[in-house]
Amino acid sequence: MKTKLWLFYAIIATIFWGIWGAFAGLPAEKGFPETLIYCVWAITMIFPALIVLKLVDWKLQANKKAIFYGCIIGFLGAGGQMILFHAVTMGPTYLIFPIISLSPTVTIVLSYLFLKERTGVLGTIGIILALIALPLFDYSKGDEGNDYGYLWFVFTLIIMFAWGLQAYFMKLSNEFMNAESIFFYMMLTGLAIIPIALIMTDFSANINYGVDGPWLAAGIQVLNSIGALCLVYAFRYGKAMVVSPMTNAGAPLITAIIAMIILGFVPGTFKVIGIILAVLAAFLLAFDPGDEVAEEKS
Template identity: 80%
Template structure:
């Protein structure tokens, strides 16, 4: 049962992030800036962090190594989000998000090289299908002809690297510190970047402070925060090269399904292909037995 805990937490992350992805844009559409949505998200990290620490009797890893890893993971995640805010003002989102969605490749390469992680045949097929599916969810035919320059591309690559590195260090840190401490430091660093988000906010514009603004954002972003906590646990019990592609492929799948059923969104051909590939990828990743002996041998070296 313990060997499948990674799957339980990965599924929770996938479902919560899938629902979050379907509705996360609503507050912004209602006139609540994305930078302030970030602030709300950072605040919603606090309740899960408190619950996590309470589960381990408030035993927080406070050695220098744990603080370093925890803050690094938090800064990579929250910092990547901040860079993303600027990227979408510089270039087309239909190109930015497919680039960012390839971040699991960074995690897989690092995990294979440094953590000696291996997976079975089904897992390998699942990873390949997941990586093929990711960019298809946000694929566009690129009919726009506006020249956006190169800054948006550089920023998108920075976010890709940041989130890929975050997933790797999250798995690596789980070897020496508890997941609850990792999430605590993620919360602290997320909160620390709130002043930057406030600075980036144009308060001269009309801002919706009603229930369909910050309150709606809080209800949606708490799904993101709980999913992030479960992701930390998924990396504790599972392989980064499996968990990362699964969550990154499965969440967009759920987002697409909700959009079709609830929001009346009908995806194009490439997105439908992405959905099919993601379903197959999730199946193969979930039922792959893995190669625990090789993994354990790599850990012992």
């Protein structure tokens, strides 16, 4: 059963992130700035971090190596998110998000070269299909007449590599750290960047502090936080080169389905193709017998 624990946690992370993705933009649409949404998300990380630490009798690993790698993972994730806030104000989102969605390629290459991870034929096909599907979920035809410059592209590449590296270090650190400590340092680094988010916030604007502002954001961002926690556990038991593309393809799939059913969104041709490829990829990654030889961690 331990060899399939990665699948359990990956599915939970995918479901929570998929639901989160469908509703993540609602607070901003109602007048609550995205920079403050980041602050709310960082705060929601506190509760699951404390809960899982309590489950392991508060055994936080505080040696230099654990702190170093924990902070690397946290800053790569939270820092990438902060850069994203700035990038979307400078460039076309219809290009930014497809590029960022290719971050699993970074994880796969690093895991193959340095962690010596391998997968079976079905898993390999699944990874390829997932990588093809990822950009399709966020692709939309934009205004070709806009001159966005090039800085947005530089920032987007930084985010892509940051999140790809984060997944790699998350798997690497699981070899000598418990998942609870990893997530705790992710929470701490997320909180540490809050001052930057506050500086970036335009408090002179009309900000919605009502129930459908910060409180709605909190309810939605809890899903994000729990998904992140489950991802850490998925990397603990599974291969980074499988977990990363599966979750990154599966979550947009669920988001797209919810958008179609609840929000009345009708996907374009590219998104339909992405949905089909993601379903096939998730199926192949989940049932590839190659994951049975993965190293188990108790």
